[in-house]
Amino acid sequence: MSSGDPVVQTLDGGKYDFNGHGEYVFLTDGKNFEIQARTEYVVPGNKDATYFSAFALLDKTKKTSHEKIELHYDREADDIKFVRNGTYNSKCNASSMLVHGRPYPCELPIRYNCVVIPGGGKIIIQNCGFGSYIKQLEFGTDNFLSVQIIRNSRANITNITGLVGHREDGFYIMRNNTKVSENAPALSFFQLGESWSLRSESESVFMYKQTGENFTIYNKHHSRPEFLEDKLGNLTALFKTFTAENISLFNKTCRNYWNNEPNNQCLLAIARTRDYNRGLDVMQEANATRYKWEILHNEAPNVSSDFPKNITVNINSTFTINLTEYVTDNNTCPEKLVFDVVTNLTKEEYSIDSGIFTWNVGTGLREIDTGIKFIVYDKFNASSVFSFSINYCGCSEVSFCSFPKSMDHPSDTVVKASCVCPAYASGKYCEVVKDVCPKYNCYNNVCNVMVYKSKPSWPCGPCPEGREHSMLGYNQTCTGNVE
Incomplete structure (x- = not known):
C-alpha cells in the first residue's frame, strides 16, 4: 500500500520513503495505461514531508478516445472526489453511501472500461487498461490518501515501471534504467522518485481546470527535503x-x-x-x-510427543494435568494460550483454568461413551487438537475392575473395565452391598458385611484369639479354650 508521508510500495512488495513534491509517473506499462500521482506538502512551508493529494489514470485501450479518471483528496473532509473525463461526479466520492452495506458501481449502466465502485471511505477501480496486470485499485482515506494495488499474481510485470514499478534482483529502477539498491541511502531513493517526475505538460494526464492550477505549479519548482x-x-x-x-x-x-x-x-x-x-x-x-x-x-501450536497417550482413572478420584507443559508456540507465550475442552461429561465433573485440567472422576462414563479432547488456540486463533485414550474403572471399588475386558459398548477413546464383584457385593458396578447377616449364625452374633469383608470369617467377625474358626453352612463356630 502506498500512502501519506509517502511510503511507496512496489508491485512486488518493495518499500521506500519518498518526499518529493510535484507530479510523477506512478505506474505504467507504456502502452495500455498510465497512472500518475501528485504530491503536496503536509505542512505549508515545510519541504521535508509531502503526501499524495491526487491520482490521474489514463486508459489507452479505446481506439476512438482515451478514458481519463482523476481522484482528488479533500484533506479537510477526509474524502476523495471523483472526476471522469473532466467532469466531477459527486455520486462517486469515497464518502458515498454504501448500497445494502457494500460498495456498488456509481455509474449505471456501465458505459466505460473503468468500473468505479465508491463508498465507505474508499473508491475501487477495476478493469481499465491495467486489467491484465491488476485486479483492482483501492483508494482509501485515513487522514491521508492511500492506494492499494491488488495485483494479478499470474501476470508478468517486468514491463511495468514508475514509482511502484517492478524491481530487478533487489534493485529499484530509475526512469533512465539506473538501478538503486534496496539498501541505498535516502538521497538515492529521492533521486529514484524524482527520475519519474513529469517532463512536460503534454506528458501529464491531469486536467488542471479541476483545480484551477497549471502544470508549472507542480512540475517546475521541485524542492528537496532535508534527509x-x-x-x-x-x-x-x-x-x-x-x-x-x-x-x-x-x-x-x-x-x-x-x-x-x-x-x-x-x-x-x-x-x-x-x-x-x-x-x-x-x-x-x-x-x-x-x-x-x-x-x-503463523503455525498452529505444537503439542509435545510426551503428552500422555492414555490414562487410567477410577471413580471418586481426581485427575489433574497442566496442558501448558506440553504445548509450545512460536508467537504466543504459554500464559497467553487459550485452552478448551470438548467432551460429553457434565461440567460438574471437570474444570480448566489457565491450561490446568482437573477431572473429578465420577460416574459420568458409566452409561456414556465419550472421550476428552483438548483444543489450544494461539493469539491468532490458530488451533491444535489433542487427546488421550481413557481406561475407566467405573466399579464401586478399584479392586473390582478387570482390564482389558470392556463393557458392551466401548468407544475408540474409552476402554471400560468390567466389574468382578466379591461375595458381599452385587449389581452392574458392584455397588449393592448384600445384607446376609440374617442368614448367618455368628459367634456371639458378631456380624458385619462391610467391616469383615476381607476376613476369612466373613460376614462374621473373627473368633477370639486362641480359638479356631470354622464355618459350616451359615453357622460359625469358634472352638478351643481362651487362656
Whole structure:
C-alpha cells in the first residue's frame, strides 16, 4: 500500500520513503495505461514531508478516445472526489453511501472500461487498461490518501515501471534504467522518485481546470527535503526543537510491537511534519501490516510427543494435568494460550483454568461413551487438537475392575473395565452391598458385611484369639479354650 508521508510500495512488495513534491509517473506499462500521482506538502512551508493529494489514470485501450479518471483528496473532509473525463461526479466520492452495506458501481449502466465502485471511505477501480496486470485499485482515506494495488499474481510485470514499478534482483529502477539498491541511502531513493517526475505538460494526464492550477505549479519548482535519516541514531538532533518529554514520548510510540525496535518511518514522519499524529498513523499501518504477515506465516501450536497417550482413572478420584507443559508456540507465550475442552461429561465433573485440567472422576462414563479432547488456540486463533485414550474403572471399588475386558459398548477413546464383584457385593458396578447377616449364625452374633469383608470369617467377625474358626453352612463356630 502506498500512502501519506509517502511510503511507496512496489508491485512486488518493495518499500521506500519518498518526499518529493510535484507530479510523477506512478505506474505504467507504456502502452495500455498510465497512472500518475501528485504530491503536496503536509505542512505549508515545510519541504521535508509531502503526501499524495491526487491520482490521474489514463486508459489507452479505446481506439476512438482515451478514458481519463482523476481522484482528488479533500484533506479537510477526509474524502476523495471523483472526476471522469473532466467532469466531477459527486455520486462517486469515497464518502458515498454504501448500497445494502457494500460498495456498488456509481455509474449505471456501465458505459466505460473503468468500473468505479465508491463508498465507505474508499473508491475501487477495476478493469481499465491495467486489467491484465491488476485486479483492482483501492483508494482509501485515513487522514491521508492511500492506494492499494491488488495485483494479478499470474501476470508478468517486468514491463511495468514508475514509482511502484517492478524491481530487478533487489534493485529499484530509475526512469533512465539506473538501478538503486534496496539498501541505498535516502538521497538515492529521492533521486529514484524524482527520475519519474513529469517532463512536460503534454506528458501529464491531469486536467488542471479541476483545480484551477497549471502544470508549472507542480512540475517546475521541485524542492528537496532535508534527509533526516542520518540523524536517526541521535534523537536529540532529530527532534532538536522538541522538549525531552516529547522526545521520550516519540521514542516510546515509535516502537514495533513485535520486536520493540525503533520504527524509523514513524520517527521520520514526526520529525518531518512536526505532527505526533503522523507518527501514530505510521505505527497503525505498520502494526496492521505486520499482524497480517504474522497471520500468513503463523503455525498452529505444537503439542509435545510426551503428552500422555492414555490414562487410567477410577471413580471418586481426581485427575489433574497442566496442558501448558506440553504445548509450545512460536508467537504466543504459554500464559497467553487459550485452552478448551470438548467432551460429553457434565461440567460438574471437570474444570480448566489457565491450561490446568482437573477431572473429578465420577460416574459420568458409566452409561456414556465419550472421550476428552483438548483444543489450544494461539493469539491468532490458530488451533491444535489433542487427546488421550481413557481406561475407566467405573466399579464401586478399584479392586473390582478387570482390564482389558470392556463393557458392551466401548468407544475408540474409552476402554471400560468390567466389574468382578466379591461375595458381599452385587449389581452392574458392584455397588449393592448384600445384607446376609440374617442368614448367618455368628459367634456371639458378631456380624458385619462391610467391616469383615476381607476376613476369612466373613460376614462374621473373627473368633477370639486362641480359638479356631470354622464355618459350616451359615453357622460359625469358634472352638478351643481362651487362656
